Amino acid sequence: MxxxxxxxxxxxxxxxxxxxxxxxxxxxxxxxxxxxxxxxxxxxxxxxxxxxxxVRANAMTMDDVVSRTGMTLGVLILTAALSWILLPVDPANLGKSYAIGIGAALVAFVLAMVQSFKRKPVPALILGYAALEGVFLGVISAATSTYLSPGVVIQAVMGTMCVFAAVLLAYKMGWIRVNRRFTGFVMAAAMGFILLMVANSLFAIFGGGDGLGFRSGGLGLLFGAIGVILGACFLALDFKQVEDGLAYGAPREEAWLAAFGLTLTLVWIYLEMLRIFQILSGDD
Incomplete structure (x- = not known):
């Protein structure tokens, strides 16, 4: 599918x-x-x-999916840790570190878009995306930890892990059924969500503050929760994709595609979780 x-x-x-x-x-x-x-x-x-x-002799296995996903997430975590350590977020250097983080995120976006249009997964693009996205996450997480509370980042990581585990359990138990109707609903909801967030960002850039208020206060919590739910739904789609590939003979190289999709979704959930805990900590 x-x-x-x-x-x-x-x-x-x-x-x-x-x-x-x-x-x-x-x-x-x-x-x-x-x-x-x-x-x-x-x-x-x-x-x-x-x-x-x-059945194909070189068919993808679960070990392939786990190893490729572990490698991709490992690169992301490594670069996130390095950027946390090497890019200072004190008031004198915060602007420079943010610029590096945003630049890395933009390049990561380009690499992800290139991969999404490729007929086959390209490990170099996927690992490059993970490395640069890790730089961005490291800067954002370090700044959040410095100016709010170290516990906020830990809470976001734990929240992301809990969402992953809960969706995996629900999927394996059959509580979530991924079909065309489910997929269509999730895609439509995600498109509306992204458009609202883009509109909010544009209003924030040109009007100042938090734009339309979708990322702060009560509305921020509501839209953060919606973002996490959408991320959970996309995890279910990712699990279905992996299940289909394992059952019906996807080639081994396609494990990189599974790793890419899971990494993208987990990054999405982590950022939404981080925003929720920022608001709960008192920083709107």
Whole structure:
């Protein structure tokens, strides 16, 4: 299936030119009317419940997903820690550190966009995104810890881990069913959320303050909670994407795509959590 992230649209697992998914256009056409995942090259045959794709010798495994995700998150955490240590956030240097952090975030955005339009995952782009995003997160987290409370960052990290664990449990227990309706609702909600945040940022830039007030006070808490819920929904889409790839023979290289998607979603959730705890700490 096609899965998407709150920030960047990305493709799901796809067939290569050789058609490794193992079924032809006739199968696709026959399944379209009855199978909501008919566009998925790894979709289940609605009549038999069995995979339509043959098992591949170089198919992706859970170990591949875990190792690639661990590597990507490890790079992000490492650069975040280094930027926290090496980029001072005292009043005399805060502006410079913020400039470096924002610059790194913009380049990370470009790398993520390039990867999202690639037919195949490119590890160098994914790891480059993780490294630069880590710089941004390190600066933001260091400033938050310095000018608010060290506990705010720890709370945001713990909150992100709890959301991940809760969604994984709910998904494995079958409490969350990812289908076309779920995907469409999440995508529409995320688009509206992003547009509101962009509008709020523009008003803040040109009007000063917090713009429309969506990121401070009671509204800030409400929209922060909505952001976390959307991130949780995208985690469910990521889990479904990984599950489909494992079940229906995605090539091993596609584990990088899973790592990329999970990293993007976890960064989203962490930033929303950080904002929520900032507001609760008294900094609107």
């Amino acid at each position: 096609r899965s998407s992230n709150p920030v960047f649209s990305r493709r799901g697992f796809s067939r290569d030119n050789g058609g490794y998914a193992g079924f032809d256009a006739q199968h696709q056409q026959a399944g379209t009317a009855t199978n909501p995942y008919a566009t998925n090259p790894y979709a289940t045959d609605p009549a038999t419940g069995m995979p339509q794709a043959p």
